[in-house]
Amino acid sequence: MTERELIIIGGGPAGMAAAIAARENGVKDILLIERDQCLGGILNQCIHTGFGLEYFKEVLTGPEYASRFMSKVKSMPGIEISLRSFAVRLTKEKKLTYLKPGKMEKVKAKAIIMATGCREKTREMVHIAGMRPSGVFSAGLAQKLINIEGLLPGKEIVIVGSGDIGLIMARRLVLEGAKVSGVVEIEAQSRGLARNIVQCIEDFDIPIYFNHKISRIYGKNRVERVDIVRVDGNFNEIPGSSFEIKCDTILMSVGLIPENELIEMAGVVIDKKTNAPVSGELNKTSIPGIFVCGNSFKVYDIVDSVTRDSLIAGKLAAEYLRSRR
Amino acid sequence: MKQYDVVIIGGGVIGASIARELSRYKLSMALFEKEEELAFGVSKSNSGIIHSGTQNPPGSLKAKLCVQGNALTRKIARELGVDLKKVGSLIVAFTEEERLELLKIKKDAEILGVPGLKIVGRDWIRKHEPNLSAQACAALYASTTGIISPYRLVYDLCENAARNGVEFHLSSKVEKISALPVSDGKSGPRFEISTPKGSFRTRYLVNAAGLYADEISKMAGAGGFEIIPRKGEEFLLDKKREHLVNHVLYPLPTEKSKGILIIKTSDGNPMIGPTAHDVTDKEDLSTSDAGLKEVLESARKMIPTISESDIIAYFSGLRPTAGHDFIIRHENAVPGLLNVAGIQSPGLTSAPAIALMARDILKDNGLILRKKRFFHRHQREENHLFAIPLDKAKKLVKKDASYGDIVCRCEMVSAKEITDAISRGAMTLDGIKFRTRAQAGRCHGGFCTTRVMKILAEKTRRGLAEITKRGRGSEIVKGERGND
Ligand SMILES: Cc1cc2nc3c(=O)[nH]c(=O)nc-3n(C[C@H](O)[C@H](O)[C@H](O)COP(=O)(O)OP(=O)(O)OC[C@H]3O[C@@H](n4cnc5c(N)ncnc54)[C@H](O)[C@@H]3O)c2cc1C
Numbered sequence: 001m002t003e004r005e006l007i008i009i010g011g012g013p014a015g016m017a018a019a020i021a022a023r024e025n026g027v028k029d030i031l032l033i034e035r036d037q038c039l040g041g042i043l044n045q046c047i048h049t050g051f052g053l054e055y056f057k058e059v060l061t062g063p064e065y066a067s068r069f070m071s072k073v074k075s076m077p078g079i080e081i082s083l084r085s086f087a088v089r090l091t092k093e094k095k096l097t098y099l100k101p102g103k104m105e106k107v108k109a110k111a112i113i114m115a116t117g118c119r120e121k122t123r124e125m126v127h128i129a130g131m132r133p134s135g136v137f138s139a140g141l142a143q144k145l146i147n148i149e150g151l152l153p154g155k156e157i158v159i160v161g162s163g164d165i166g167l168i169m170a171r172r173l174v175l176e177g178a179k180v181s182g183v184v185e186i187e188a189q190s191r192g193l194a195r196n197i198v199q200c201i202e203d204f205d206i207p208i209y210f211n212h213k214i215s216r217i218y219g220k221n222r223v224e225r226v227d228i229v230r231v232d233g234n235f236n237e238i239p240g241s242s243f244e245i246k247c248d249t250i251l252m253s254v255g256l257i258p259e260n261e262l263i264e265m266a267g268v269v270i271d272k273k274t275n276a277p278v279s280g281e282l283n284k285t286s287i288p289g290i291f292v293c294g295n296s297f298k299v300y301d302i303v304d305s306v307t308r309d310s311l312i313a314g315k316l317a318a319e320y321l322r323s324r325r
Numbered sequence: 326m327k328q329y330d331v332v333i334i335g336g337g338v339i340g341a342s343i344a345r346e347l348s349r350y351k352l353s354m355a356l357f358e359k360e361e362e363l364a365f366g367v368s369k370s371n372s373g374i375i376h377s378g379t380q381n382p383p384g385s386l387k388a389k390l391c392v393q394g395n396a397l398t399r400k401i402a403r404e405l406g407v408d409l410k411k412v413g414s415l416i417v418a419f420t421e422e423e424r425l426e427l428l429k430i431k432k433d434a435e436i437l438g439v440p441g442l443k444i445v446g447r448d449w450i451r452k453h454e455p456n457l458s459a460q461a462c463a464a465l466y467a468s469t470t471g472i473i474s475p476y477r478l479v480y481d482l483c484e485n486a487a488r489n490g491v492e493f494h495l496s497s498k499v500e501k502i503s504a505l506p507v508s509d510g511k512s513g514p515r516f517e518i519s520t521p522k523g524s525f526r527t528r529y530l531v532n533a534a535g536l537y538a539d540e541i542s543k544m545a546g547a548g549g550f551e552i553i554p555r556k557g558e559e560f561l562l563d564k565k566r567e568h569l570v571n572h573v574l575y576p577l578p579t580e581k582s583k584g585i586l587i588i589k590t591s592d593g594n595p596m597i598g599p600t601a602h603d604v605t606d607k608e609d610l611s612t613s614d615a616g617l618k619e620v621l622e623s624a625r626k627m628i629p630t631i632s633e634s635d636i637i638a639y640f641s642g643l644r645p646t647a648g649h650d651f652i653i654r655h656e657n658a659v660p661g662l663l664n665v666a667g668i669q670s671p672g673l674t675s676a677p678a679i680a681l682m683a684r685d686i687l688k689d690n691g692l693i694l695r696k697k698r699f700f701h702r703h704q705r706e707e708n709h710l711f712a713i714p715l716d717k718a719k720k721l722v723k724k725d726a727s728y729g730d731i732v733c734r735c736e737m738v739s740a741k742e743i744t745d746a747i748s749r750g751a752m753t754l755d756g757i758k759f760r761t762r763a764q765a766g767r768c769h770g771g772f773c774t775t776r777v778m779k780i781l782a783e784k785t786r787r788g789l790a791e792i793t794k795r796g797r798g799s800e801i802v803k804g805e806r807g808n809d
């Protein structure tokens with residue numbers, strides 16, 4: 001089995017920042033593993049602007065923001081990048097198994113940084129009664145379909161949840177000629193950034209229903225309509241408040257879950273509610289030498305803070321490796 | 326016009342089992358299914374349990390066929406390489422009164438010939454089922470209960486039948502059945518069936534149309550029963566809870582059903598359900614808040630640590646009921662028509678026994694059965710990365726590079742498995758999900774849907790906008806960007 005100083009899993013903004021910082025702090029042998037065909041992570045599908053205000057003091061799109069880090073990581077000797085490489089197993093001895101086309105590799109690391117991002121909550125995780133037709137997407141999947149694949153997920157849309165991704169997708173869909181009939185939020189206010197409420201919803205006159213939820217989905221093959229109902233402070237339905245919206249598509253923007261199944265497999269203590277590592281200190285876990293950064297450590301609102309904190313992860317890993325020499 | 330000895334209507338587990346059984350004989354045969362793929366009816370949404378045969382009314386057809394079917398399914402699963410896990414089951418008693426009830430169930434089952442039964446007490450339960458509620462005081466253990474992937478069973482039965490000469494017509498709804506004048510009474514065709522893909526003639530007609538068996542029987546001129554759908558809502562838990570239980574757990578049965586179970590599934594995710602409520606609409610596969618509540622409450626009575634946040638998916642299925650028992654009979658008023666209807670639970674388990682019974686009834690009614698010299702008994706096994714140890718995976722990846730190209734992250738499904746599924750008949754995203762588990766994990770396709778769509782479009786030479794979830798009308802997207 002080959003041995004490496006530091007292995008970083010995930011080549012999004014978090015993994016790239018961690019690699020750069022680790023290298024700058026003296027780690028000379030770094031393997032950066034990314035399952036996609038290119039670095040950049042979720043930023044590749046975020047073609048809207050609003051990235052980099054804090055870190056670069058500039059207004060950038062997601063791909064622009066990512067590309068600045070990509071060129072830097074690629075230019076640094078000592079960082080080996082392995083693309084189309086899917087980490088599938090990690091042990092507490094820091095042995096990592098990953099698959100790539102034609103190959104299965106097993107490597108042992110002295111330290112590990114996990115930067116695997118997060119996944120979206122889906123309709124299945126918040127029970128919505130009714131049928132299960134096609135046309136129910138998580139907002140991020142819809143974003144990928146439009147921005148990367150050039151496909152239109154639907155024409156008459158209802159968005160569930162008012163997280164940033166949902167808000168941004170509301171605007172995106174209107175610009176693509178779709179009708180967004182409403183954003184339905186169970187809480188009394190949005191979890192999204194104020195600027196997104198203004199720029200993505202109010203500027204486009206999209207109705208937003210606070211204290212409401214979808215109570216039923218109709219349609220055998222494709223979504224046909226939904227029932228919306230008002231809820232009280234305990235999220236209980238208020239009888240008689242139900243109304244119907246016709247739509248062919250539902251986007252779910254109901255939260256993100258840190259992707260931590262690999263370290264959970266290795267025995268790192270994970271918070272059952274949030275799926276984030278239980279940790280007293282930024283980027284650290286219950287196993288010394290296994291670090292976590294970016295959206296897999298906790299769900300961040302803006303990428304600039306991901307970069308800031310992930311640079312620290314790289315530095316912590318470097319310190320850990322130095323202390324063990 | 327194409328002519329057959331036997332036509333089967335319905336590509337669920339019943340039609341598939343009959344098709345495979347009859348493919349041993351020198352017959353020309355075809356199966357017609359209205360959906361784009363096989364196993365898209367009742368046989369896709371059930372509990373996947375191969376029941377031991379307890380809890381059925383003594384003297385009923387289903388009691389007898391279930392016990393036989395359990396043993397036969399084991400044999401067939403071996404032959405076809407379908408994963409059947411013999412996990413055993415417990416019917417759990419919470420009071421002394423319920424414990425006495427167990428003794429009665431055991432006695433009834435023993436009369437039916439159910440093997441491997443024993444009553445176990447608190448200590449046994451603590452040891453073998455540690456998450457079970459402390460209130461549980463006794464249980465009836467049945468060693469022969471198994472779990473299986475119901476759709477993979479149907480796919481393998483049908484592939485094997487096709488290999489042995491049965492023709493399969495998909496997207497071929499039987500819309501009309503006409504009786505033919507019996508000019509050549511001995512061997513000529515007696516029925517003409519019309520489908521959107523043309524008309525066909527047959528001498529024998531097997532009605533295995535599940536929820537629509539009443540309509541088919543009527544079309545053929547027999548009628549005689551009505552199918553009432555009885556809905557069952559089921560809720561799947563995260564794979565992280567795989568070891569929640571070691572057996573299939575039943576409460577004591579009620580008049581209408583076996584109650585809310587804790588089910589191990591062949592793919593690892595535990596499942597809780599199903600409810601049992603009669604409905605009127607045969608297409609009503611909705612789930613409800615009330616169903617969720619009912620299932621959670623009953624499940625927690627057995628396993629108190631189950632929480633709503635463990636649920637990662639839900640669905641419902643409709644049991645095709647026609648009274649209390651199966652209807653398996655030749656309609657003497659319409660010679661050549663065999664109704665196999667009202668196949669409610671335990672239909673999945675009973676299927677191979679039903680197939681034998683169907684064969685015998687056809688024979689008694691003049692179908693000549695001559696064995697083929699060569700019958701392909703076995704099926705080539707498929708590989709699933711999620712089901713094999715990593716060192717075996719390593720060898721596969723070496724042999725075929727695309728095993729190393731992971732498409733679905735949650736369930737570890739490679740591009741190779743997706744293309745295999747397509748070459749074996751998957752046409753829709755659900756068809757791929759059932760065969761490979763891609764999109765069935767905790768992110769529900771958030772990650773892999775676009776990749777699976779692309780592979781499917783490329784392999785079946787269709788545009789991305791034509792790809793569907795489960796057949797026409799369920800297209801995933803509404804077209805390409807910018808060109809409406
Ligand atoms: C849809 C969406 C819209 C957003 N919009 C904005 C915005 O407008 N402004 C803003 O500032 N922020 C925005 N954000 C937030 C910001 O983009 C994210 O916080 C940031 O990208 C998180 O970085 P990350 O590196 O932690 O995760 P990711 O970018 O998700 O990167 C994780 C990487 O790990 C890889 N990976 C995961 N598992 C494995 C494995 N097993 N093996 C190998 N590789 C693996 C993935 O392929 C991915 O490349 C948005 C986020 C999302 C999801």
Ligand SMILES: Cc1cc2nc3c(=O)[nH]c(=O)nc-3n(C[C@H](O)[C@H](O)[C@H](O)COP(=O)(O)OP(=O)(O)OC[C@H]3O[C@@H](n4cnc5c(N)ncnc54)[C@H](O)[C@@H]3O)c2cc1C
Nearest residue numbers: 335337339359366367368371372374499535557672673674
């Ligand atoms: C919630 C639930 C849980 C269950 N759990 C279990 C269990 O654990 N164990 C067990 O043994 N049993 C179980 N069952 C019962 C079992 O699923 C059924 O008995 C079995 O699947 C019935 O199979 P079938 O082939 O008769 O019906 P189907 O699978 O519905 O097949 C009939 C087919 O006919 C087709 N069809 C209908 N009309 C036409 C037409 N006009 N032309 C062409 N094709 C047509 C349909 O599309 C369908 O594919 C359960 C059932 C439910 C609902």
